[in-house]
Amino acid sequence: xxxxxxxxxxxxxxxxxxxxxxxxxxxxxxxxxxxxxxxxxxxxxxxxxxxxxxxxxxxxxxxxxxxxxxxxxxxxxxxxxxxxxxxxxxxxxxxxxxxxxxxxxxxxxxxxxxxxxxxxxxxxxxxxxxxxxxxxxxxxxxxxxxxxxxxxxxxxxxxxxxxxxxxxxxxxxxxxxxxxxxxxxxxxxxxxxxxxxxxxxxxxxxxxxxxxxxxxxxxxxxxxxxxxxxxxxxxxxx
Amino acid sequence: xxxxxxxxxxxxxxxxxxxxxxxxxxxxxxxxxxxxxxxxxxxxxxxxxxxxxxxxxxxxxxxxxxxxxxxxxxxxxxxxxxxxxxxxxxxxxxxxxxxxxxxxxxxxxxxxxxxxxxxxxxxxxxxxxxxxxxxxxxxxxxxxxxxxxxxxx
Numbered sequence: 509x510x511x512x513x514x515x516x517x518x519x520x521x522x523x524x525x526x527x528x529x530x531x532x533x534x535x536x537x538x539x540x541x542x543x544x545x546x547x548x549x550x551x552x553x554x555x556x557x558x559x560x561x562x563x564x565x566x567x568x569x570x571x572x573x574x575x576x577x578x579x580x581x582x583x584x585x586x587x588x589x590x591x592x593x594x595x596x597x598x599x600x601x602x603x604x605x606x607x608x609x610x611x612x613x614x615x616x617x618x619x620x621x622x623x624x625x626x627x628x629x630x631x632x633x634x635x636x637x638x639x640x641x642x643x644x645x646x647x648x649x650x651x652x653x654x655x656x657x658x659x660x661x662x663x664x665x666x667x668x669x670x671x672x673x674x675x676x677x678x679x680x681x682x683x684x685x686x687x688x689x690x691x692x693x694x695x696x697x698x699x700x701x702x703x704x705x706x707x708x709x710x711x712x713x714x715x716x717x718x719x720x721x722x723x724x725x726x727x728x729x730x731x732x733x734x735x736x737x738x739x740x741x742x743x744x745x746x
Numbered sequence: 747x748x749x750x751x752x753x754x755x756x757x758x759x760x761x762x763x764x765x766x767x768x769x770x771x772x773x774x775x776x777x778x779x780x781x782x783x784x785x786x787x788x789x790x791x792x793x794x795x796x797x798x799x800x801x802x803x804x805x806x807x808x809x810x811x812x813x814x815x816x817x818x819x820x821x822x823x824x825x826x827x828x829x830x831x832x833x834x835x836x837x838x839x840x841x842x843x844x845x846x847x848x849x850x851x852x853x854x855x856x857x858x859x860x861x862x863x864x865x866x867x868x869x870x871x872x873x874x875x876x877x878x879x880x881x882x883x884x885x886x887x888x889x890x891x892x893x894x895x896x897x898x899x
Contacts, residue, residue, distance in 0.1 A: 533823035537814070541807035549779065549802055558779045558798050655780065673780040703860065707784075 555656040557675040624648065624695040626722040632712045633724050635697060637736060640726040643697045644738075649688050653700040653707035654730070662740045664699070664733060669745040672711045681718070695722045702729030757890040758818070764828060764883045765815030768808045771854050775805035778856045785852030789838050807831070815887070825887035832881045839874050843867065 549557055623639060624646070635643065644650065650667040652659050656676075659669040668688070670680045690696060696715065700707035712723045726733075734740060750756070775782040783801035786792055792800060807827060814824035835853070842849050848866035851873045861869075 530820070530823040530826060533820045534826055537810055537820065537823055537827055538803075538807065541803050541810055544806040544810070545802040548776070548806070552779070556777070556779060558783055558802055560798055560802065561795070671780070673784045675780075706788075 554676045555671070555674050558673075559675050624722070624724070626693045626695075631716050631721050631723060632709075634727045635724045637726075637728055637732050639724075640697065640699070640728075640733070641736075641738065643695070643724065643726075648695050648697050648724075649684070649690060650726075651684065651696060651698045651711060652730070653698055653711040654705075656744075658701070658730075660742065660744050662734065662742050663730065665739050665741045667699075667741075670711055672707050672714065677711075677714075681714070690720070692719050692721050694720075695724060696720060697724045697726055699726035699729045699733075702727065702731045705729060751886065752890040754890070757887060760883050760886050760890075761815040761818065761821055761825075764825070764880060764887065765812040765817075767880060768812030768828060769816065770812075772805045772809035772812060774855050775801075775852075776809065779805070781856030782852060785850060785856055788849045788852070789842060790847065791838055791841060804831070821887060822891040825884045825891070829881060829884040829888065832877045832884060836874055836877045836881070839870050839877070843870050843874070 549560075624643065627633065644664065647666075650664050651670045652663050652667045653670055653672045655671050656669060656674060659667075659671070663669070668680065668684045670677055670684065684690075698708040698711050698715075700711075708725045708729070712725055715723055779801050782805065783797050786797050786801055808831065811824040811827045811831075814820045815828070839849075839851070846867075848863045848870065850861075850866065851869060853873060
């Protein structure tokens with residue numbers, strides 16, 4: 509046993525010391541990876557681009573399952589989203605005009621049924637399949653939090669594409685605000701792929717940070733919509 | 747036995763095998779950085795500020811290390827990076843396995859598959875075993891370099 513140790517210890521030391529001369533090469537590989545990543549990300553198409561300092565919530569803050577998400581801490585007072593529409597969207601990320609297409613003042617929202625009325629205690633609530641259909645018939649705005657490619661493969665008619673993991677997401681939110689002009693209390697329905705998909709929750713939390721106070725998550729998401737045989741659209745966002 | 751394990755004939759083949767695996771793992775992530783960022787987020791381990799830089803840089807690091815191993819250039823530095831990355835992957839998978847949080851590995855693809863929690867847990871166990879095997883390959887390359895350092899390009 510003693511011989512084993514005597515024969516192995518120098519080899520372990522040699523293994524460790526043999527790495528030392530490679531330190532410059534180790535760092536060079538990392539530097540090369542950073543340079544390649546920067547170049548590739550700069551040249552990537554918008555749907556494949558990531559901001560280096562992108563927004564992502566703390567992992568622990570996203571519940572895996574919850575029927576309704578209420579703020580754990582006092583939230584700041586609602587910021588009127590209409591004020592943010594004055595900020596122009598980045599030209600590269602938002603090719604569509606940021607200005608509203610129709611009249612600058614949107615039509616006053618119809619009296620919302622109690623199901624979609626703001627709730628003081630719950631900023632984010634879940635919707636069943638039937639409630640999502642009701643929201644669709646009431647022409648409430650739907651936001652699709654899935655990737656752009658998934659949106660192009662099929663989405664709810666009239667849904668806005670806000671792919672939360674893509675660099676274009678902030679510009680899409682700005683565009684949605686400019687064209688739909690929702691108020692902080694306006695009901696907004698968000699969906700993704702259902703199941704354990706967390707994208708709609710992430711987008712909802714982003715919208716809460718932006719001041720929205722009446723958000724709904726279509727719990728079963730687009731797969732359920734398709735399963736129920738409801739209308740859908742294909743293709744990129746208008 | 748040790749001499750056979752560190753034989754240059756075996757080392758070259760180990761380098762090519764490990765390098766090919768890393769190149770194959772890098773390509774889907776390079777094609778879809780947002781998807782890989784989501785995969786990292788799903789592990790619920792990395793701080794928010796690290797997710798996007800890691801999603802952008804790690805695939806390139808995997809690709810460069812894989813190519814270096816396949817081409818026989820800077821093999822020990824590349825093997826050291828591979829070993830470090832594999833240790834991180836094994837640790838991340840083990841932690842999520844221990845706390846019963848099934849995740850998609852995100853090792854060779856970035857799109858989350860529609861699978862049950864049990865299927866994900868089984869996949870995580872296999873991924874840990876696979877990564878430990880790859881870690882053994884990286885250790886062989888490092889040990890071979892330490893036993894008889896060859897002149898690298």
